[in-house]
Amino acid sequence: MTSVPVPGRRRPLVRAPELRGRTWLNTGGRAYSIADFRGRHLLLDFWTFCCINCLHVLDELRPLEDKYGDALVIVGVHSPKFAHEGEEAAVRAAVERYEVGHPVLDDPELVTWQNYTARAWPTLVLVDPNGYIVAQYSGEGHLHALDALLSELIPEHEAAGTLTRGTSPYVAPVAEPTDLRFPAKVVALDNGFLVADAGNHSIVELAADATTVVRRIGTGERGFVDGGASEARFSEPNGLVVLPDDIAARTGYDVVVADTVNHALRGIHLQSGEVTTLVGTGKQWMDGDGTDVLSSPWDVAWWGGKVWIAMAGVHQLWTFDPFSGVTEVAAGTTNEGLKDGALDEAWFAQTSGLAADGERLWLADSEISALRWVDEAGVHTAVGTGLFDFGLRDGKASEALLQHPLGVAVLPDGSVAIADTYNGAVRRYDPSTETVETMATGLAEPSGAVVVGNELLVVESAAHRLTRIPLGASAVADEFSTRTQRPPMELAAGEVTLEVVFTPPPGQKLDDRYGPSTRLLVSATPDNLLREGAGDSTDLVRRLVIDPHAGSGVLHVAVQAVSCDDSAEVEFPACHMHRQDWGVPVTVTPGGANRLELVLSGAK
Structure with missing residues (x-):
């Protein structure tokens, strides 16, 4: 990359590298080069579809596209973490x-x-109309920063004659109509089924044949509206649970829906089809918001007299009491990773599927490709090793591998069926023998299942249908094991300086009037990778000491920064939270770097 000095900027800007990949989507078949976007601002969104933070950013960018559509082009760069995400059809x-x-x-x-x-999913890079990188952001919560920067840069380039407004190169794909569109979960009714039809933003009741549509609850259009079946709106509902009859009689609703992109729980009265909001405002939870605001609830289950919520957006389990209306954190610290133990100390990673079984609550922890359970003693892992190891392997649970599972179901014999989503398979874990076997393969992103007699009714999300599998089914899988192809960073043994770069958006500053405005939490897997430097502090620069014998591992870096309006005239300044969790794979080598810089928000 080349750099040149630019008047009015603090340092030379870097020329944006060429855009290279396998193919372009949403362009009607046309391929683009970096030069094709000269004259307009270009925002590159490095994402992968397994990543909940990336999905949050997709929603954050929608108003930005609307506001600056003729002066800004957004291009997603899909950079896969899992093997399945590298498949073009996926x-x-x-x-x-x-x-x-x-x-x-x-x-x-x-x-x-x-x-x-790029070192994280998601990463945003802003390129100016002359083709130079002007800012980089990691994580989510940067809409305000981008809006503020663009509101400055667009008039500057328009005055300089370097801005050329134009229409978007986006060409919408043509979708074949189907009754279900990317369905997520299914539950059984007395004489039929209820499906969370995420792609159609609705809940669908099917007849006993699991095919015939009896009715649709919701208009099918994205939105956040209560009311009858023909007027209510959802936004990508993913999970649902039918309450016990006595509980439903007391609450006035029969079903609880995890309305994921609305960050809400919704209740449905089945007889009338009436939809009500139980908790959530449509706003995504950020630190300090309390528990009246949720963050991408992905599934729900009834266990222990409460509704348990897989809060994928913040890597926690929450509960909702339908009688008091109280929602509270039940387990997890918001740190992303695999750590067993006490409920308030455990780490989760985008929990996406729940199933209750007596004294245990089973969960599919998707980003760590794990099957785990909760009981009175705490959190335990049955299958899975961490953020970057995955595959398809049967046998001893301690050696078995999954790939981004999204659903679980308890079978009549006490074993657990796993919707092993990115492997296109259904797996079975037997707690009595602590072994894993494959029940079925060749499925299109299975994401949920329910037991029906002697069969398992499986949601094939990417095939837009439900499929029946005998409970006794067995299949021979093509086994493999791998790690995320993201290249590890080479670090030197001994002292390493970690710095998180954060530049407040234009018109804002770090504001400590109400306490520290930054927080940095560092840990490692395995623990012995770090001899010194683990822990929590407010300084964004940290001295680490890397163990020379560690070989390799993952540095877990979680940061948050609060920026507020920089004006003495504002009595109550508006503040914005910026946060990101990095899992940085590292290899300890003699010639490795002794400095690790991670950009949370940086104007170039």
Whole structure:
């Protein structure tokens, strides 16, 4: 990359590297180069469809696209974490599933990812109309910063004659109509089934044949509206649970829905089809918001007299009491990873599926490709090792591998069926023998299941249908094991300086009037990777000491920063939270770097 001095800027800007990948999506088949976007601001969104933070950013960017559409082009660069995400058909399905409204470059080999030195999902890079990188952001919560920067840069370039307004190169894909569209979960009714039809933003009741549509609850359009079945609106509902009859009689609703993108729980009275909001405002939870605001609830289950919530957006389990209306944190610290133990100390990673079984609550912890359970003693792991190891392997649970599972179901014999989503398989874990076997393969992103007699009714999300599998089914799988192809960073043994770069948005500053405005939490897997430097502090620069014998591991870096309006005239300044969790794979080598810089928010 080349750099040149630019008048009025603090340091030379870097020329944006070329955009290289396998193919372009949402462009009608046309391929683009970096030069094609000269004259307009270009925002590159490095994402992968397994990542909940990336999905949050897709929603954050929608108003930005609307506001600056003729002066700004957004291009998604899909950079996969899991093997399945490297398949072109899977990327195409994800782009449709999440209604991505801009061009997407499919970058399965992480070529463009590496050329732009991205180190996290998501990463945002802003390129100016002259083709130079002017800002970089990691994580979510940067809408205000981008809005403020663009409101400055667009008039500057318009005055200089370097801005050329134009229409978006986006071309919408053509979808074949189906009754279900990317369904997520299914539950049984007395004589039929209820499906969370995420792609159609609705809840669908099916007849006993699991095919015939009896009725649809919700208009099918994205929104957040209560009311009758023909007027209510949802936004990508993913989970649902039928309450026990006595509980439903007392609450006035029969079903609780995890309305994921509305960050809400909704109640449905089945007889009338009436939908009511139980908790949530449509706003995504951030630190300090309390528990009246949720963050991407992905599934729900009735256990222990409460509704348990897989709060995927903040890597926790929450509970909702339908009688008191109280929602509270039940387990997890918000740190992303695999850590067993006491409920308030455990780490989760985008929990996406729940199933209750007497004294245990089973959960699919998708980002760590794990099957785990909760009981009175705390949190335990049955299958899974961490953020970057995955595959398909049967046998001893301690050696078995999954790939981003999204659903679980308890079978009549006490074993647990796992919707092993990215392996396109259904797996079975037997707690009595602590072994894993494969029940079925060749499925299209199975994401949930329910037991029906002697069969398991499985949601094939990417095939837009439900499929029956005998409970005694067995299949021979093509086994493999691998790690995320993201290249590890080479670090030197001994002292290493970690610095998180944060530049407040234009018109804002770090404000400590009400306490520290920054927080940095560092840990490692394995623990002995770090001899010194683990822990929590408010300083964004940290001295680490890397164990020379560690070999390799993962540095877990979680940071948050609060910026507020920089004006003495404002009595109550508006503040914005910026946060990101990095899982940085590292290799300890003699010639490795002794400095690790991570950019949370940086104007170049």
